[in-house]
Amino acid sequence: xxxxxxxxxxxxxxxxxxxxxxxxxxxxxxxxxxxxxxxxxxxxxxxxxxxxxxxxxxxxxxxxxxxxxxxxxxxxxxxxxxxxxxxxxxxxxxxxxxxxxxxxxxxxxxxxxxxxxxxxxxxxxxxxxxxxxxxxxxxxxxxxxxxxxxxxxxxxxxxxxxxxxxxxxxxxxxxxxxxxxxxxxxxxxxxxxxxxxxxxxxxxxxxxxxxxxxxxxxxxxxxxxxxxxxxxxxxxxxxxxxx
Numbered sequence: 382x383x384x385x386x387x388x389x390x391x392x393x394x395x396x397x398x399x400x401x402x403x404x405x406x407x408x409x410x411x412x413x414x415x416x417x418x419x420x421x422x423x424x425x426x427x428x429x430x431x432x433x434x435x436x437x438x439x440x441x442x443x444x445x446x447x448x449x450x451x452x453x454x455x456x457x458x459x460x461x462x463x464x465x466x467x468x469x470x471x472x473x474x475x476x477x478x479x480x481x482x483x484x485x486x487x488x489x490x491x492x493x494x495x496x497x498x499x500x501x502x503x504x505x506x507x508x509x510x511x512x513x514x515x516x517x518x519x520x521x522x523x524x525x526x527x528x529x530x531x532x533x534x535x536x537x538x539x540x541x542x543x544x545x546x547x548x549x550x551x552x553x554x555x556x557x558x559x560x561x562x563x564x565x566x567x568x569x570x571x572x573x574x575x576x577x578x579x580x581x582x583x584x585x586x587x588x589x590x591x592x593x594x595x596x597x598x599x600x601x602x603x604x605x606x607x608x609x610x611x612x613x614x615x616x617x618x619x620x621x622x623x624x
Contacts, residue, residue, distance in 0.1 A: 420604030445478035450524035535591035
């Protein structure tokens with residue numbers, strides 16, 4: 382039903398080129414498709430100061446689905462190896478969902494359960510303080526069509542670890558705002574996390590470049606500047622047709 386209606390639409394907006402291309406590869410050409418990156422709801426930098434006295438901390442923020450496409454399982458499996466090099470490192474898992482029980486079991490069996498903490502659902506009003514206490518945002522997913530959490534991390538000056546398997550590389554610039562790893566080579570994920578956690582000056586530089594990229598491309602006003610011409614062009618065609 383969705384594809385049938387999409388074929389009849391006069392305008393389709395995809396959030397990344399990756400999403401547009403996957404849909405077209407799967408369902409055939411859909412006419413009138415334009416790409417418009419998303420953005421955060423804010424134009425301003427965060428006001429919460431970064432917490433300095435804390436253990437090296439990685440956070441993943443996302444729904445805990447049973448198909449686990451967002452990278453929770455990969456992070457849990459990697460944590461024993463990360464903690465062997467960065468002994469006080471913490472992995473914070475933010476979110477809830479039907480996959481919670483299985484992920485908790487994997488954490489218990491991982492050999493690194495003391496370094497993994499499930500925070501559950503965190504209200505929006507508490508997220509600013511959470512971002513202030515983390516060093517890395519990791520969501521090495523295989524199925525993100527955009528990944529708003531990446532640009533939220535960038536806004537807070539937090540480097541991103543994502544994957545090469547989805548839209549992440551369109552948002553997160555390899556070696557500049559973070560890293561995009563090959564999940565079929567698990568050692569890459571461990572190496573990038575260890576690097577960012579053990580090299581805080583480098584992590585801060587990468588986070589700063591991410592913040593600059595957010596300011597240029599992903600703040601609310603940048604999204605608005607992209608979307609308004611798309612909408613105006615579409616509406617103007619409608620007015621011409623009616624006239």
